[in-house]
Amino acid sequence: MITFNNLPDINDIRVNGYxxxxxxxxxxNNRTAAIVAMDGTIDWACFPNFNSRPVFDSILDKNRGGFFSVRPVDNSFLNQYYEEFTNILITEFLRDHEIVLRITDFLPISDYSTINYPEIHRFIEAPNRDVDIEIRFRPNFNYGMERPMIERSRYGYLFTGSQNSVGISSNFKFKLENGNMLSSKVRLTSGSYEWIVIPTGIKHISPVEDYKSYDRLEETREYWKKWSNSIDYHGVYHKYVLRSALALKGLFYDPTGLMVAAPTSSLPESIGGERNWDYRYTWIRDTAYVIETLSFIGLKREATKFLYDIMDTIEKERRLRTIYSIDHNYDELFEDIINYDGYLGSRPVRMGNRASEQLQVDQYGSIINALYHLNKIGGTINSYMWDFVIDILDKLSIIWKYPDSSIWEFRTEPRHYVYSKLMSWAAFDRAIKMGKSLGYSAPYSKWRKTENEIKNDIIKNGFNKELNSFVQYYGSNDTDASLLRMPLLNFLPVNDPMIQGTISLIEKKLMHGDYLFKRYNEDDGLKGDDNAFLLLSFWYVEDLILMNKIKDAKNALDKILNMSNHLMLFSEEIDFKTLEPVGNFPQAITHLGVIRAITKLNNAFKKIKNSDF
Known part of the structure; x- marks a missing residue:
């Protein structure tokens, strides 16, 4: 029997209507995603693809946004969890110590990546008693600026706009309210159940039975369980590794093999601030993290495919971008401001991302680092790939000297950021090691000379002797938490006094309670305070492991993992004051950090005999 311990009340999960x-x-389903609230509301979903315009978006405007909610009429306690080894989500409503309503939500998926089901399936059941429920359905078109044509049939309703159509197929009867919202209040008798299907991009509504929801559910269940069984990890914190892996897998876009950084846009990094970005794109710097992390849990095939898909995209365009559209539609990268209130009044609401226009030198090092790690796990680096490496280093040998916008995509004047120089150094270091191990020809002496030149330049101009630390950019008097990665890239040994001094200054200036890190103290020209960037906490755990501070690493990791939500999902950041997750959700790079830190800690445990852990 489920108790009420730690279960929220249905009224406790919202604040000011959000x-x-x-x-x-x-x-x-590897095409798109939907975000489902604990109260049965779908308040974000884009169809048919991640980067399509949303049909449900009330998470960004509670009044004008679209949504689809199913909930009991009376107050309830809430429970939400995933069906084991899957991305099938179950939401339960409890009263008097028993479940009165259960909703099972999924997006259909199968092994046939060319088959697409752009639809949401919701299985609604009353397992223990009669229950009165309320259903409300309001799809949105062009951010509420377009009034759809609404057609009623015996099987449901079809909403048609200029670029998309959204239907609802159900045995429930609805009434149309306010010109664009459907509502229904019905009683489910004990033991009864119903399906609701939300198809998109269709011209006609079919009977709900025609969507074969039971078959789609079984196919989806089989897909996720089969994929989960391919993960080769049996160490500590296994449930976190599995959930992070499933979240990451869900963010891949099958037609091109690219992965979105998050399925959402403009969820604020600071409530009420303007750090609100569209993350439904692929960042080239994330590539190395993806390759390395997937390899840690035995997903060599996935890692290889992802990199070759990225490389195919680069090759077709004959250029290296900072950000890639998952479907190669670069018109969508243009940043537009939507007339929405924003989540909890956090404006502006952005669709598209202007950072795509920036020079971010670290991206060049990131792609070479990705190739290096693919080679380390036994992936194929063919002669065509090696030709690409030579081209990249030819360009990088010139532009590493340029100021840029850094890993943090500052929208201020470009500077000589130390992290960007670090990744440039890593590119030459990795290329030399990789090329020689493969027996490929290259101008190694020239590369070695450039590698040494960059390293000496960083030490000369990026290290502040008075602070005994590397700094954010040349001439700066402050540090940057991205420099936690210096020892992880083996720029200098972790016990080198310059590295120790850098880590100490980061701890002093940028680490707050519970191992949370601010990225920088620099004024970035944006309103609102910056919050804790979670990936940095996992980098710090990796540094502690390198320093052989295993107990400290475990303590730090425990603290951060406890900041995940009830489903072990993470957003991009944590609010320093409230410890609430903020930023786009769920965030790929955070979950990559989860897996990396856990697997490295697990390897450290294996080396400790008679461990207390």
């Missing part, structure tokens, strides 16, 4: 970011789960 469901808290942490009180959501994600369903996904």
């Amino acid at each position: 469901v808290k970011i942490k009180n959501h789960g994600m369903i996904a």
Whole structure:
């Protein structure tokens, strides 16, 4: 029997009309995703693809946004969890110590990646008693600026706009309210159940039975369980590794093999601030993290495919971008401001991302680092790939000297950021090691000379002797938490006094309680305070492991993992004051950090005999 211990009340999960970011789960199908709140509301979903315009978006405007909610009429306690080894999400409503309503949500998926089901399936059941429920359905078109044509049939309703159509097929009877919202209040008798299907991009509504929801559910269940069984990890914190892996897998876009950084846009990094970005794109710097992390848990095939898909995209365009559209539609990268209130009044609401226009030198090092790690796990680096490496280093040998916008994509004047120089150094270091191990020809002496030149330049201009630390950019008097990665890249040994001094200054200036890190103290020209960037906490855990501070690493990791939500999902950041998740959700790079830190700690445990852990 489920008790009420730690279960929230249905009224506790919202603040000022918005469901808290942490009180959501994600369903996904390698084409798109939907965000489902603990109260049965789908308040974000884009169809047919991740980067399509949303049909449900009330998470960004509670009044004008679209949504689809199913909930009991009376107050309830809430429970939400995933079906084991899957991305099938279950939301339960409890009263008097028993479940009165259960909703099972999923986006259909199968092994045939060319088959697409752009639809949401919701299985609604009353397992123990009669229950009165309320259903409300309001799809959105062009951010509420377009009034759809609404057609009623015996099987449901079809909403048609200029670029998309959204239907609802159900045996429930609805009434149309306010010109664009459907509502229904019905009683489910004990033991009864119904399906609701939300198809998109269709011209006609079919009977709900025609969507074969039971078959789609079984196919989806089989897909996720089969994929989960391919993960080769049996160490500590296994449940976190599995959930992070499933979240990451759900963020891949099958037609091109690219992965979105998050399925959402403009969820604020600071409540009420303007750090609100569209993350439904692929960042080239994330590539190395993806390759290395997937390899840590035995997903060599996935890692290889991802990199070759990225390389195919680069090759077709004959250029290296900072950000890639998952479907190669670069018109969508243009940043537009939507006339929405924003989550909890956090404006502006952005669609598209202007950072795509920036020079971010670290991206060149990131792609070479990705190739290096692919080679380390036994992936194929063919002669065509090696030709690409030579081209990249030819360009990097010139532009590493340029100021840029850094890993943090500052929208201020470009500077000589130390992290960007670090990744340039890493590119030459990795290329030399990789090329020689493969027996490929290259101008190694020239590369070695450039590698040494960059390293000496960083030490000369990026290290502040008075602070005994590397700094954010040349001439700066402050540090940057991205420099936690210096020892992880083996720029200098972790016990080198310059590295120790850098880590100490980062701890002093940028680490707050519970091992949370601010990225920098520099004024970045944006309103609102910056919050804790979670990936940095996992880098710090890796540094502690390198320093052989295993107990400290475990303590730090425990603290951070406990900041995940009820589904073990993470957003991009944590609010320093409230410890609430903020930023786009769920965030790929955070979950990559989860897996990396856990697997490295697990390897450290294996080396400790008679461990207390």
